[in-house]
Amino acid sequence: MLCCSTGLLHAQTTQVFFGRTITSSTAEIVQLASIQNLTNGKRAISNRQGYFKIQSSLTDTILFTSVGYDSLKFQLSFVCDAISDDTIVIFMKSKVVKLKEVRIVTSNPKRDSLARAAAEFLKNDPLMNNNDRILKRDKGGLMNPITAMYEQFSKAGRDMAKFEEFVAYMEVQKMVDKRYNRNVVLRVTTISELRVDEFMRFCKLDKQFILESDDYHLIKAIKDCEANFRTQN
Numbered sequence: 001m002l003c004c005s006t007g008l009l010h011a012q013t014t015q016v017f018f019g020r021t022i023t024s025s026t027a028e029i030v031q032l033a034s035i036q037n038l039t040n041g042k043r044a045i046s047n048r049q050g051y052f053k054i055q056s057s058l059t060d061t062i063l064f065t066s067v068g069y070d071s072l073k074f075q076l077s078f079v080c081d082a083i084s085d086d087t088i089v090i091f092m093k094s095k096v097v098k099l100k101e102v103r104i105v106t107s108n109p110k111r112d113s114l115a116r117a118a119a120e121f122l123k124n125d126p127l128m129n130n131n132d133r134i135l136k137r138d139k140g141g142l143m144n145p146i147t148a149m150y151e152q153f154s155k156a157g158r159d160m161a162k163f164e165e166f167v168a169y170m171e172v173q174k175m176v177d178k179r180y181n182r183n184v185v186l187r188v189t190t191i192s193e194l195r196v197d198e199f200m201r202f203c204k205l206d207k208q209f210i211l212e213s214d215d216y217h218l219i220k221a222i223k224d225c226e227a228n229f230r231t232q233n
Contacts, residue, residue, distance in 0.1 A: 014040075017056040017076070017088070021046045021064065024091035033066035033092065038073075051087070070095050172207065179218060180210045188219045189226045202229050 021030040029050040036043050039060035046052040056062060056076060064072040069092040182196050191199045203225030210218065 014057040019088040
């Protein structure tokens with residue numbers, strides 16, 4: 001759709017055609033719309049304010065396209081008696097796109113089970129967890145003071161100390177995971193499998209407590225967590 005002012009030039013006259021692209025519903029600017037004269041092959045693009053110019057005559061057919069809008073094609077003679085220097089306003093209609101129905105779920109048991117299986121493999125695989133070559137290296141001593149100083153002050157030595165701390169941490173975490181894990185939660189509570197991960201994020205038991213408590217007190221702590229979890233949810 002468009003509106004156009006009239007002038008005094010004849011239909012066969014060719015001159016610069018000025019216009020502006022806006023939306024038909026809210027009159028907002030349509031930026032970077034593509035304008036093509038299908039008769040003479042001239043092309044143009046509307047600027048950030050929606051203005052454009054293109055060489056045309058009244059008998060030429062003009063095509064307007066823009067992402068998110070229906071294309072618009074017309075011959076100037078159908079809407080204008082003559083071309084003038086006034087700006088023609090082009091009203092472009094927003095395109096309605098029907099999206100496919102999407103189902104969103106909070107958990108994917110199959111994907112989660114595969115991820116857990118991969119994590120369990122990496123955690124227990126002897127080859128992936130064999131750090132003896134690093135941890136049992138020569139760390140220096142009375143017979144090797146140069147190595148001792150290197151291990152203490154060099155960046156490589158500091159990085160190795162951090163790695164040893166990390167390995168020690170992971171060893172503790174392995175022992176914690178053996179006592180408090182998804183299977184234990186499913187066995188001693190009525191939490192559904194789909195909500196186990198959510199429950200374990202809620203019920204963060206102290207690692208020292210998990211390692212030192214007996215089965216009775218550990219199960220009691222998990223059940224107390226379950227009661228609080230259900231209350232808050």
